[in-house]
Amino acid sequence: MLRYIFKRLFIMVITIWIIVTLTFILMVSVPGSPFNNPDQNMNETVRENLEKQYNLDQPYAIRYILYLKSVVTLDFGPSIKKPNDTVNDLLGRGFPISFELGMVTILVAVISGIILGVMAALWHNGLIDYMAMTIAVLGISIPNFVLAVLLIQTLAVNGIFPTARWESPVHMVLPVIALATGPMAIIARLTRSTMLEVLTQDYIKMARAKGLSPWKIVIKHALKNALMPVVTIMGTLLASILTGTFVIEKIFAIPGMGKYFVESINQRDYPVIMGTTVFYSAFLIIMLFLVDLAYGILDPRIQIHKKGGDQK
Amino acid sequence: MKPTRVPDEWFKWKEKNLEIAETVSRPSLSYWQDAWRRLVNNKLAMTGLVFLILLAGMALFGPKLTPYSVNIQDLPNQYQPPSTKHWFGTDNLGRDVFTRTWYGARISLFVGLMAALIDFFVGVIYGGIAGYKGGRTDEVMMRIIEILYGLPYLLVVILLLVVLGPSLLTIIIALSVTGWVGMARIVRGQVLQLKNEEFVLASQSFGATTWRIIRKNLLPNTMGPIIVQMTLTVPTAIFAEAFLSFIGLGIQSPYASWGVMADDALGAILSGHWWTLFFPAFFISFTMFAFNVLGDGLQDALDPKLRK
Numbered sequence: 001m002l003r004y005i006f007k008r009l010f011i012m013v014i015t016i017w018i019i020v021t022l023t024f025i026l027m028v029s030v031p032g033s034p035f036n037n038p039d040q041n042m043n044e045t046v047r048e049n050l051e052k053q054y055n056l057d058q059p060y061a062i063r064y065i066l067y068l069k070s071v072v073t074l075d076f077g078p079s080i081k082k083p084n085d086t087v088n089d090l091l092g093r094g095f096p097i098s099f100e101l102g103m104v105t106i107l108v109a110v111i112s113g114i115i116l117g118v119m120a121a122l123w124h125n126g127l128i129d130y131m132a133m134t135i136a137v138l139g140i141s142i143p144n145f146v147l148a149v150l151l152i153q154t155l156a157v158n159g160i161f162p163t164a165r166w167e168s169p170v171h172m173v174l175p176v177i178a179l180a181t182g183p184m185a186i187i188a189r190l191t192r193s194t195m196l197e198v199l200t201q202d203y204i205k206m207a208r209a210k211g212l213s214p215w216k217i218v219i220k221h222a223l224k225n226a227l228m229p230v231v232t233i234m235g236t237l238l239a240s241i242l243t244g245t246f247v248i249e250k251i252f253a254i255p256g257m258g259k260y261f262v263e264s265i266n267q268r269d270y271p272v273i274m275g276t277t278v279f280y281s282a283f284l285i286i287m288l289f290l291v292d293l294a295y296g297i298l299d300p301r302i303q304i305h306k307k308g309g310d311q312k
Numbered sequence: 313m314k315p316t317r318v319p320d321e322w323f324k325w326k327e328k329n330l331e332i333a334e335t336v337s338r339p340s341l342s343y344w345q346d347a348w349r350r351l352v353n354n355k356l357a358m359t360g361l362v363f364l365i366l367l368a369g370m371a372l373f374g375p376k377l378t379p380y381s382v383n384i385q386d387l388p389n390q391y392q393p394p395s396t397k398h399w400f401g402t403d404n405l406g407r408d409v410f411t412r413t414w415y416g417a418r419i420s421l422f423v424g425l426m427a428a429l430i431d432f433f434v435g436v437i438y439g440g441i442a443g444y445k446g447g448r449t450d451e452v453m454m455r456i457i458e459i460l461y462g463l464p465y466l467l468v469v470i471l472l473l474v475v476l477g478p479s480l481l482t483i484i485i486a487l488s489v490t491g492w493v494g495m496a497r498i499v500r501g502q503v504l505q506l507k508n509e510e511f512v513l514a515s516q517s518f519g520a521t522t523w524r525i526i527r528k529n530l531l532p533n534t535m536g537p538i539i540v541q542m543t544l545t546v547p548t549a550i551f552a553e554a555f556l557s558f559i560g561l562g563i564q565s566p567y568a569s570w571g572v573m574a575d576d577a578l579g580a581i582l583s584g585h586w587w588t589l590f591f592p593a594f595f596i597s598f599t600m601f602a603f604n605v606l607g608d609g610l611q612d613a614l615d616p617k618l619r620k
Binding site: 011012014015018019022023026027029137138140141142143145146149150153239242243246247250251262265266268273277280281284285288 | 455458459462463464465466467468470471472474475547551554555558559560561574577578589593596597598600601604605
């Protein structure tokens with residue numbers, strides 16, 4: 001187990017290093033300097049001083065080392081387009097909000113997805129099954145930004161819910177629904193199919209023969225095993241929720257990290273793009289690592305220390 | 313007590329019935345014929361298939377059905393509701409939404425199909441070699457995949473687009489850079505299973521080259537999972553294109569793509585011009601739905617274990 005953790009940690013560090021290097025290479029390969037904008041009509045000396053301030057006059061190797069240092073010390077430097085803010089300021093302001101939005105979304109998606117999936121499996125081929133699976137297919141098919149706009153049009157324009165901003169729990173309702181529907185649908189489908197499989201197994205028959213109540217069988221015996229695949233896809237779902245926050249925050253004007261990220265892309269604010277990308281990637285990679293660990297702990301049958309383990 | 317013998321007269325000599333022996337209880341079907349038969353029986357998957365065929369037809373001929381051009385602005389006629397003149401209404405610049413919707417379909421289908429094709433070629437070659445060679449080669453190739461798999465897909469795509477600049481070609485390149493990993497894993501897994509079968513050994517003993525064995529023996533037997541994976545890649549790519557266009561990194565306005573149209577419509581829906589959003593939104597969703605149900609249907613149809 002310990003060996004496995006170290007191996008995974010090693011791969012994780014390499015992945016983050018690749019992301020960091022990739023962002024660096026991509027950013028230096030952009031032609032021109034961010035201050036070389038013909039519209040601004042900038043004085044030559046002013047431009048050189050500005051470039052000096054952002055170390056843009058140094059050779060690539062030195063800039064790369066400085067950049068690695070800034071990543072290790074988690075200090076991404078000042079923003080170019082918002083001179084009063086450092087990248088860390090933006091992250092510090094935006095991350096708690098995005099994190100809150102993401103966590104609420106995951107909770108809603110997991111809980112409602114499991115309930116929907118279990119109900120569909122218990123009443124297999126019944127009305128509830130068809131309804132749940134229709135919801136699930138719709139949820140997978142409708143992109144989150146389309147859903148968000150539809151929700152605004154139907155529920156916010158006439159004043160039932162606020163259209164924008166992030167102030168009270170009521171403000172959370174629409175963004176969370178828009179973000180959670182897709183992951184919920186995936187969880188529901190997965191839970192349904194594994195649940196159907198588990199319910200035909202011998203130990204469930206045994207529990208039934210013992211005279212356990214149907215609810216006890218479902219909750220205590222079947223659900224536990226049916227939920228393992230859900231744990232496996234948590235990593236992928238986290239990634240999709242995270243990228244989903246970019247558009248959702250843009251649409252609902254939520255002052256989270258995604259909004260700064262999209263803004264920085266549109267303004268070509270390279271320090272902010274680099275900082276947020278590295279931060280997002282590192283966050284996601286660490287989460288994936290934790291999900292994998294949780295999986296190994298939850299399912300005793302998984303021998304993760306086995307050599308050349310083929311995860312499929 | 314002695315065991316009682318079954319008396320001989322209980323047995324009856326049965327004549328060999330030549331007629332019955334020769335009748336074929338069900339028609340002999342090849343793998344693909346059988347898969348097709350099962351797919352046709354799946355109503356949801358067929359709905360998806362029919363929708364996609366219609367959509368492809370409209371993407372080709374739809375823009376020619378109207379007298380309007382995609383990007384011609386007609387400001388006096390902005391925000392016209394759907395009518396006999398403009399079937400889907402007009403948008404904020406007076407452009408015909410019907411014409412733009414089918415142009416958007418062209419972009420979406422093109423991006424989706426190209427992404428799936430590139431995934432197919434790269435994934436099959438990479439996965440095929442890793443699975444067939446095995447050993448050291450496999451080990452190294454899988455390590456690379458493991459690292460690529462850990463990279464957040466859309467973030468990498470966004471980074472690439474920031475640098476390459478947004479255009480149709482760069483979107484397809486960016487989507488393909490990491491998209492093939494899933495396909496490579498599936499092909500490798502299948503090849504690993506198949507390569508020890510006897511028909512492969514037979515080919516090897518005839519002196520067939522690696523490439524020939526992969527192409528002639530291994531690939532045809534993996535086609536099922538590969539096709540399913542391709543049908544499921546398409547909606548992912550279509551979603552990614554719409555998503556990127558929506559945050560301003562994809563196809564640029566004035567060119568029409570469903571993501572661009574939805575982005576343009578964002579300001580308009582608060583004032584009640586629902587049609588500018590409804591049509592692109594409906595077609596993105598329904599196209600993704602169609603590919604998803606078709607993929608599910610193919611998965612059931614191409615799985616020999618589910619044969620009835």
